Amino acid sequence: GAVVSQHPSRVICKSGTSVKIECRSLDFQATTMFWYRQFPKQSLMLMATSNEGSKATYEQGVEKDKFLINHASLTLSTLTVTSAHPEDSSFYICSASPGQGGRQPQHFGDGTRLSIL
Amino acid sequence: AQKVTQAQTEISVVEKEDVTLDCVYETRDTTYYLFWYKQPPSGELVFLIRRNSFDEQNEISGRYSWNFQKSTSSFNFTITASQVVDSAVYFCALSEGNSGYSTLTFGKGTMLLVSP
Numbered sequence: 001g002a003v004v005s006q007h008p009s010r011v012i013c014k015s016g017t018s019v020k021i022e023c024r025s026l027d028f029q030a031t032t033m034f035w036y037r038q039f040p041k042q043s044l045m046l047m048a049t050s051n052e053g054s055k056a057t058y059e060q061g062v063e064k065d066k067f068l069i070n071h072a073s074l075t076l077s078t079l080t081v082t083s084a085h086p087e088d089s090s091f092y093i094c095s096a097s098p099g100q101g102g103r104q105p106q107h108f109g110d111g112t113r114l115s116i117l
Numbered sequence: 118a119q120k121v122t123q124a125q126t127e128i129s130v131v132e133k134e135d136v137t138l139d140c141v142y143e144t145r146d147t148t149y150y151l152f153w154y155k156q157p158p159s160g161e162l163v164f165l166i167r168r169n170s171f172d173e174q175n176e177i178s179g180r181y182s183w184n185f186q187k188s189t190s191s192f193n194f195t196i197t198a199s200q201v202v203d204s205a206v207y208f209c210a211l212s213e214g215n216s217g218y219s220t221l222t223f224g225k226g227t228m229l230l231v232s233p
Contacts, residue, residue, distance in 0.1 A: 034220070034221075042226075043208065043225045043226050044208070045223075046221070046222075093160075095221075105150075106221060107164075108154075108162040108164070110161040111160045113160065
């Protein structure tokens, strides 16, 4: 089945550090990738949608200069949390889809637990 | 706008009991997809089922079964003879097929605790 690899699985770093999270589709080309954020005991909230070769579309309230998304190839998207602060601590999870429209299901990575000290 | 409601925040059962997790959705589209995901304590999302809006047949997969009722906009999930390993947070999600993206809207999740 379709596999999405997310790396790293856990990050602990100091306030002010920038953190990059990678999301790779291992056995299919991902036209679209999604980034979600999940606070403890809450649901997944979509942060942004990225299509290969174009700028990401951010959801309302998500700072695009804070959360930089790059989708440079059909198998890789990256999320960079710039100058991270404790309030950015969260579980970040990516997903990838082979195409547009609900006909193509999303395949999820295992998530990255980010802790900012 | 699409919306998914999982009214049950937390359910506790004893092993071998049957349990039903409720999901009610709202959408203006006639073409849409419904999903259930399981999130164990380790955090990864485990895909359980996808159902499109034109297929109202109920589905059974082992101890899992799903009841899709368009008349009540519900897509409920039943676990028969629950086991401790079923303990997890379960999310219901909706994707509108005509949106141009397979964007998922998640419910708030139901935490299921199965005790021995």
